[in-house]
């Protein structure tokens with residue numbers, strides 16, 4: 469049995485505003501959870517995050533007492549993003565397919581989220597995800613590429629990243645092939661209305 473979610477994190481990465489289908493579907497999912505009393509937190513990646521840099525990498529191998537200002541700044545951004553993810557019971561991720569993969573803005577978020585010692589750790593048996601018991605709803609939109617087709621490198625990537633950090637309860641809502649088919653967005657909105 470799933471716990472009733474208290475905190476829901478909505479992450480959008482479409483470059484578009486109102487016209488974005490992934491944003492509309494993410495918003496619909498959010499409405500459902502809000503109606504059942506959950507708190508919503510939004511992270512809009514259209515205001516892009518910094519990419520990981522050398523200071524970010526070095527901060528992972530340096531005692532925090534010895535961090536330089538650059539390491540503190542780089543790790544600070546990551547900590548804020550990781551804290552948001554850790555505080556959420558449910559992650560709702562809006563991921564348009566851009567050039568067969570995830571948008572660069574979404575990948576920058578992924579790189580901030582996957583942090584050794586916080587969201588995963590190394591063990592004798594390999595890496596272990598530390599975010600247990602969370603649920604993810606991944607809204608994937610595309611113009612033509614069908615979800616999970618051989619040229620969809622976005623959906624499998626997002627699933628792998630979520631598994632890597634310990635999240636295995638994953639639902640994909642697809643609004644794929646919008647330029648080629650009819651009714652996908654309506655079907656996705658119906659799915660979104662039934663999530664909570």
Ligand SMILES: Cc1cc2nc3c(=O)[nH]c(=O)nc-3n(C[C@H](O)[C@H](O)[C@H](O)COP(=O)(O)O)c2cc1C
Pocket residue numbers: 482483484487488489490491563564565566567568569609610611612613614645646
């Ligand atoms: C930069 C860019 C690259 C895109 N690349 C692809 C692609 O590789 N395959 C595809 O099917 N659609 C592609 N599209 C179309 C989008 O996936 C589609 O318009 C989707 O609805 C975008 O999500 P949104 O409506 O939330 O903005 C691309 C769109 C943009 C803006």
